[in-house]
Amino acid sequence: MWIVEADFMDYLDVIEVLETVVANVFEHVEKNCIEEQKTLGIDVKRPATPFERITYKQAVEELGREGIPLKLGDDLLDSHLRKLGELHPGFYFLIDWPMKLKPFYIP
Numbered sequence: 001m002w003i004v005e006a007d008f009m010d011y012l013d014v015i016e017v018l019e020t021v022v023a024n025v026f027e028h029v030e031k032n033c034i035e036e037q038k039t040l041g042i043d044v045k046r047p048a049t050p051f052e053r054i055t056y057k058q059a060v061e062e063l064g065r066e067g068i069p070l071k072l073g074d075d076l077l078d079s080h081l082r083k084l085g086e087l088h089p090g091f092y093f094l095i096d097w098p099m100k101l102k103p104f105y106i107p
Helices: 011-032 034-040 056-065 078-087
Strands: 052-055 092-095
Touching: 011 034, 011 092, 052 056, 056 078, 056 092
Parallel strands: 052 092
Antiparallel strands: none
């Protein structure tokens, strides 16, 4: 069990912690769950870090180039996030959201 006390962390520090946790889980599964991977027919590999950071503004602009009209200040729907996943395969973080869209859980 992990307990993290981080009084002076900003959101970029939190991203680094999350990134490390995800990468370490993949590494553990890659090394310790070989039989399970064979059974499932998958090959788990630790993802490269650091994960890509995509700003909210960049996401809106990229979606616009894909024919999805959004303006700055619009929230991103699940369909928008799926398209971003196609454009950015693998792990990434969406950062710098407008505060009015995510005031409580995204500082």
